[in-house]
Amino acid sequence: MSKDLRGLAALDRIIHEPARLMLVMILSTVESADFLFLQRETQLSKGNLSAHLTKLEAAGYVKIEKTFKGKYPLTICRLTAAGKRALSDYRAGMNKALGSGKGRP
Amino acid sequence: MSKDLRGLAALDRIIHEPARLMLVMILSTVESADFLFLQRETQLSKGNLSAHLTKLEAAGYVKIEKTFKGKYPLTICRLTAAGKRALSDYRAGMNKALGSGKGRP
DNA sequence: GCAGACTAGTTTGTAATACAAACCATAAAG
């Protein structure tokens, strides 16, 4: 029993954090997004968002590009291939674990 | 967009921790379980398991009963009604968020 | 009967974390 459950212990902690899960879910649907868009979508504080993005970048899950929109700075974020893989692995693991709750013979 | 995603931010952090999610998932299937059984199933260290159970008890999700098996102490754990509710809410929220990944119009 | 080993846990110390408040740099407005 509980083979799927033990998989929970192996969940990617980078993705597991709700704030970051939101971010990668959003990024998985949009190809690219700027800082303020992400902030509006997630409701995170700037500092918090910055920290999470940095962590996602360090993990290689997100590529961050600093450009300019006119004269203002603009940071653009994209999910990398590794990020997509990590997300789909996470979903698979989570669905498996949550799915195996009851009634499965 | 991303109404379900924002729900991630509201996930119950007590349940969200993988170690504790394992515990409540297990307890949701067995009616009751003793400390060592839980340790074997989860592979957690004793200290860690004890801490998580204490936290689950403090949250009112698990009822802990200290009895004796012959002469040895024996702690028995049960999921409470609140615990079951919390788990099912968590699953609902997570499934909704993870399900809304792509292609949903 | 007492030294050692085992059972069943709890307490303690620590390194990592999430988060927001404070800060920095630039630019337009009054």
Place this chain on the structure above:
DNA sequence: CTTTATGGTTTGTATTACAAACTAGTCTGC
């Protein structure tokens, strides 16, 4: 030139997960 807004980063703090060390009682060998 002071204020207000944009687009972020750095710093401080309080929580945390986790394992190592400890406690408390039991059984075995001698």
